[in-house]
Amino acid sequence: MPLLASAIRLTVPILLAALGGVFSERGGVVNIALEGMMITGTFFGALGAYQHGPLAGALYATLGGAGLALIHAVVTVTFGVDQIIAGVALNLLAAGVTRFLTIQIFGVATQSPGVSGFVPFNIPGLDRVQALAPLVTGISPLVPVTLLLVLLGQWVLRRTAFGLRLRAVGENPRASETLGINVYRMRYTGVLLSGALAGLAGAYLVLEQAHSYLEGMTQGLGFIALAAVIFGNWWPAGALGAAVLFGFFEAVSLRVVASTIPYQVIQSLPYVVTILVLAGFVRRATPPAADGIPYRRGGEE
Amino acid sequence: MRSRGRLLLLQAAAPIVAVFAGGVIASAIILAIHENPLSVFGLMATFNMQAGSVASILTSATPLIFAGVATAIGFQVNVFNIGIEGQYYIGAFAASLAAFGLRGFPAPIHLVLIITAAMLGGLLWVWLPAFLRRRRGAHEVITTIMMNYIAFNVVLYLLGLVRDRNLGSTVRIRTPLFPPSAQMPHLAPLLNALGAPIPGYSPLNWFLVIALALAIVVWFWLRRSRFGYEARATALNPLAAEAAGIVVGRVQFVMFLVSGAVAGCVGLSDLLGRAGYFDIDFPKGLGFLGISVALLARNDPLGVIPAALLFGYLNRGAEGIQAFTNVPREVITILEALIIMAIVVAYEIMTRYVRVLRKQEVA
Amino acid sequence: MTGSLGTTSAPPIIELREITKRFPGVLANDRISVTVRAGEIHALVGENGAGKTTLMSILYGLYQPDGGQVLWRGRPVGIRSSSAALELGIGMVHQHFMLIPPFTVLENVILGAEPVRAGVVALAQARARVARLAELHGFDLELDARVGRLSVGEQQRVEILKALYRGAQLLILDEPTAVLVPQEIRELFRNLRRLRDQGRTLVFISHKLDEVMEIADRITVLRQGRVIDTVETSSATPSMLAEMMVGRPVLLQVPRPPALPGAGRLDVRGLSVEGERGRPRIHDVSFNVRAGEVYAIAGVQGNGQAELVEAIVGLRRAATGRVLLDGRDVIPLSVAERRAAGLAHIPEDRHRRGLVLAMSTRENLILGHHRRRAFSHGLLRDERAVDRFAAERCREYDVRVPRLGTPALALSGGNQQRLVIAREFAFTPGLLIAAQPTRGLDVGATEFVYRRLLEIKAQGLAVLLVSVDLDEVLALADRIAVLYNGRIAREFRRGEADAATLGLYMTGGGPPTGQAAP
Incomplete structure (x- = not known):
């Protein structure tokens, strides 16, 4: 039970960022700056929570992530710069900006003062059962919110006009444009959503796990999220499955100190699995056809 | 013909414009915290003129040249090796094994063996992504990123196995110390003899010379060898290369491997010239800086040298700013990232402009 | 009107x-x-x-x-x-x-x-x-x-x-x-x-x-x-x-040497080729080209010419059939091996396939020849040999460049095509495939290309000309095959057909004949 509870806690940030990644890549923009956006989210989450409480923390983090995403969108969508390169630069930028702001605002480079998170809740009725206690008590409200966002995301992509158009743009932007769809606007939306969600993932780390901002606290979770996007075959529901699996790996790796399997092996599993998927050993990975390809409006090359 | 002149001018101007644009934004940030950007940059300039600073700039440029060349080799042929990071980690660890594991060799031989081990480590780590790209079409960007994280975990695990037990119960986890034969000689004595006032404590070592030589050799190899010719043709027009009988996929595969082998050497200057052991605090992030350096150099191996020096300059300047002003050194990190953003946008606009020119010329 | x-x-x-x-x-x-x-x-x-x-x-x-x-x-x-x-x-x-x-x-x-x-x-x-x-x-x-x-x-x-x-x-x-x-x-x-x-x-x-x-x-x-x-x-x-x-006035007449057809050089037998997404583009095509003749494939663009040429030079896999070069089946060979066996190729799109525009004129002149012993000096390139070769080629084929180091993208269209021709004619190939060799060229450059093609034909080379330009086909070819929908609609000997007749076959008209046996 404690293992499961810990797995859920570790799943949430991966899942939020992965959901963001799904939106960005469905629109055709590869976002390897999820990590950077998450880092931005951790700082702004701490800032908001420090100043106005956890809700402001979540909001600030969302906006902070989206702010970084806006740069990504301008550079990759408007200017058509290679999305990988822009992502690498953004990750560097995020690290620098975050440290800089931490020093300016909190006086030290590497951490913020402690902040309080959301008030956890218990599941009424079930919280009496001793055996279930770790699972049904002290739950962060962000857990159900995340789950809701994923279901909403899946539904939006599948059933709404926006989702249909976003996916169309990621598959064949030229065709989408001939049908009167504004490719740039769709791609901007997808990228901004990814930043907002990755930012929120950062806020979760601050508000619900560490209760303060710590430099480097994302520990590459953004890249695990990227892996979850791929393993989840670019669907929110798939990302949910992948994130739960990866969260479980993480939870296990934290607990196997005594066992014979080195925890590093388990921590590497998400990455190994992703490589296997990409190589087609697990099943075919089918990214959106125009994923990663800059698009020029109106037939310019 | 006139447009060609304009083009060359543009090509030369792009990095300068990018550095300038980054500087302007960084200045705005400095102004925002109520400091004077001119005095900050002025201080950086004077600080960097000191002998100790020059040595420090050269020292921090050394691994960046390796990383920049490694990146450039891949990018040259459209192979996005984002895995320099993991490759040099594995390379450095392999080098450590060779450094403390092999005993009784004279220094030159020992050093050659260590460098070979580092390259083999990098090669080992790049082989899988390269193979999967060639045979299974797996995109190297994601696979190399994943390999980075696997590398950190693997090294961490292996480090636990070979750690120096003599340290007893201290929390430091590191390899045994390297023997003297595994220390790269420092440059300070030689440079002092030549009249350069490099402080004696500077860890600046012969890897700088090796890095410079490597950049030149790679440049020469790409210009003058048959394979280099094929690589350049592949990079500049894969379709024409194919029609001329060049097997594009094979060229990319080989360049991918070479990139990894070079990447394996990124950490050596720190490892053998400064630390003398490998521990869990071994510097990370050099691979990503190498990508920046290569971008700034437009993937030209020779251009990597000034680009790495610029980054070394900025890094040293950051220390000066930190020490003598109220401006945090992170301003410089931001400046570096901004320069990269500006340079890629500038190159993109330039490429588009070239295309327009070309169309006009065709007409 | x-x-x-x-x-x-x-x-x-x-x-x-x-x-x-x-x-x-x-x-x-x-x-x-x-x-x-x-x-x-x-x-x-x-x-x-x-x-x-x-x-x-x-x-x-x-x-x-x-x-x-x-x-x-x-x-x-x-x-x-x-x-x-x-x-x-x-x-x-x-x-x-x-x-x-x-x-x-x-x-x-x-x-x-x-x-x-x-x-x-x-x-x-x-x-x-x-x-x-x-x-x-x-x-x-x-x-x-x-x-x-x-x-x-x-x-x-x-x-x-x-x-x-x-x-x-x-x-x-x-x-x-x-x-x-x-x-x-x-x-x-x-x-x-x-x-x-x-x-x-x-x-x-x-x-x-x-x-x-x-x-x-x-x-x-x-x-x-x-x-x-x-x-x-x-x-x-x-x-x-x-x-x-x-129907348009014929732009250009060049004196044409008579065909002195010699031995068969290229023999295409029952070749079928698939295009994008596995669509069949060339169906069971057979023809042969002899030394000392220009054999033209005429047709409106998009009838399978590109796929046919790519299959012959080795850039595309043939579904079925054989391609014999001097009696040897080259289907299993790579592009480089086919080139070494004497096949030269003026690609349809010189910017995409023919030149590396950002490279210098001299480097473009050795593209495809770059592995030859003549240019090698150990592992390195023999720069002097390349310079000599480039200078000689530029002189002979009138490629006008300020310097041999001038990048190909700075050359005019005509000069670029001269460059490609100078390169492909080098080292005496046995068979030259010229795909749309005068596309986008002015009259002067076109005439140059025609003269050169006829010259090497007279020297005993086999030339396979693939062109959508009827005037070109009529001006140069000794035999003409009309490609329509991936099949050879009809083969004509020189003088057998005029532009109108060819145009009719090219557009799917004409009596429904089977494939003319060569």
């Missing part, structure tokens, strides 16, 4: 008046005037580069004209974008389908114009509407099937349905038969007639005269950006149309 209008003519749905469109260096549309009547199938025919697609792209809002006027139902309109065209009621079926393969038929049809209820796509409503529309037009389509899994013919129906769903009254079809097999073409024609009978107007772009004669009510012939005439199909004959399409 539009053709005579019958007394029973319906009102025009669209009128193009004096439309002019310039691209850098090309006058794509030169004061074109065409009137399309409501409820007719109007064919637009012309050779490659006659300006058909440009004209229709203007009509569909993809390009803006530099001059002239578009009248929609008598009213002047400016069509700024494809959505504006759709709003007017103009739909287009592109030659390369604008579909989203992983989407279902239904999703593809409604994309961008989804019926929405509270932000959600009203799928049931959409399905009912699309199903009704499909039924009305007799389109047999499974609405929930993924478009990527459909046949090309079915995908085309989805494209048409898309336009109809958006209320298109005028439907432009850009070479709709180019990608179809005969049964699919019959089905398409049935559907098009039904659409016309229901009151829609169709513009049918094609260069296949047999099809045009079958489907169109009226035909407008374009040539070199101008309208030649608009005629009623009932009063037209294929040969008359072919003459209008290709």
